[in-house]
Amino acid sequence: MATQRDKSKTIPGTTIFDGAESRKGYRINKFAMSFTKSENREAFTADEEAYMESWDLSDPERQFLRDRDYRGLIEECGGNIYMIMKLGTCTGHGLYHVGAQLRGQTFEEFMETRNASGAR
Amino acid sequence: MAKIVGGIGTSHVPSIGKAYDMGQQEEPDWKPVFDAYKPVQKWLAELKPDVAIVVYNDHGSSMFFDKYPTFAIGAAETYPIGDEGWGPRPLPDVPGNPDFSWHLAEELVYNEFDMTICQELSVEHGFLVPMNLCFPHEPSWPVKTVPIAINVIQHPLPTATRCYKLGQAIRQAVEACEDDLRVVIFGTGGMSHQLNGTRFGHLNTEFDNDFLDKIESDPIALTKLTHQDIMEDAGAEAVELIMWLTMRGALSDDLTRVHRNYYAPMTTGMGLIALEENA
Numbered sequence: 001m002a003t004q005r006d007k008s009k010t011i012p013g014t015t016i017f018d019g020a021e022s023r024k025g026y027r028i029n030k031f032a033m034s035f036t037k038s039e040n041r042e043a044f045t046a047d048e049e050a051y052m053e054s055w056d057l058s059d060p061e062r063q064f065l066r067d068r069d070y071r072g073l074i075e076e077c078g079g080n081i082y083m084i085m086k087l088g089t090c091t092g093h094g095l096y097h098v099g100a101q102l103r104g105q106t107f108e109e110f111m112e113t114r115n116a117s118g119a120r
Numbered sequence: 121m122a123k124i125v126g127g128i129g130t131s132h133v134p135s136i137g138k139a140y141d142m143g144q145q146e147e148p149d150w151k152p153v154f155d156a157y158k159p160v161q162k163w164l165a166e167l168k169p170d171v172a173i174v175v176y177n178d179h180g181s182s183m184f185f186d187k188y189p190t191f192a193i194g195a196a197e198t199y200p201i202g203d204e205g206w207g208p209r210p211l212p213d214v215p216g217n218p219d220f221s222w223h224l225a226e227e228l229v230y231n232e233f234d235m236t237i238c239q240e241l242s243v244e245h246g247f248l249v250p251m252n253l254c255f256p257h258e259p260s261w262p263v264k265t266v267p268i269a270i271n272v273i274q275h276p277l278p279t280a281t282r283c284y285k286l287g288q289a290i291r292q293a294v295e296a297c298e299d300d301l302r303v304v305i306f307g308t309g310g311m312s313h314q315l316n317g318t319r320f321g322h323l324n325t326e327f328d329n330d331f332l333d334k335i336e337s338d339p340i341a342l343t344k345l346t347h348q349d350i351m352e353d354a355g356a357e358a359v360e361l362i363m364w365l366t367m368r369g370a371l372s373d374d375l376t377r378v379h380r381n382y383y384a385p386m387t388t389g390m391g392l393i394a395l396e397e398n399a
Contacts, residue, residue, distance in 0.1 A: 102318060
């Protein structure tokens, strides 16, 4: 059986969403998944603190949410990119905003690295 | 007898769906993507498939990590358009063929592919972007569909070889159906991309073009890639490409390539290949 993952060999700048990440991120990912219902998006938009209170989130998770710190949510809290993206309708932050944060760049700096940034 | 008449490998980048819905098909940076699908639409219109089997992954629309199946098959009359967090796309619901789905499920499970069978399933960008690029769909879709969802987002994932063998089992299952159905199969996802870490935005055009060469001429070489190989070279999310091997496993080696395209404007290598069975 070929080894599918070499866990001794990390890939620079890369987080693999595996069991450890999924366990760590279960709360924040379940919270983000709730944004697939319009009534929950509306509840968050109406009162973010009250909506967060209705979920079992940790203090760091809440603070990263308040700060729109997607790097923190993904890299420190185990957030899955596809789940975290669901916050975007409420926060106004799409994939490329999140990506620029992950790279430590401004949105404009990130766009300059792309081949045809009109296709965004 | 049902038979597979063609296969399509295509990316399923969600921003393409958004651009489509906003009518940006003619904008200079988007035009190459949309134009690439025109020959495939024309080919499919002539091929007249009855059913499209669409191999895709659910990105948190109908499925979540409370129970995330490794292999799942839709068996519904209708697949509604899912809400991925920004409201359902303005597309008509997609018709299923539950008799055919249950036939495939029975054949696959008895052939040792233990599918999760889904009688309620909303479909999302992994499924819808390929469908909306390849088929006219107003007021309704011209084919019935069988969604097949593979876990490519939460490791451990099925191996590339396993995905290819699933495709071979799908071909046997299709050919064991007595209904006179013409079937196309889609393998979706990829190509190179990474959506996490400081390597966000990683692309590998050389890898993608080599993959497009080999998916046509030497898929066995691709089945030997480990998840680690793909992630190191093409980015963590590029592992979606193992779903193209399910499509290819369902085809013979007597094929004509109808069309091929590659474009990498933003964060994902957008690949397209259409293969027609000669016999």
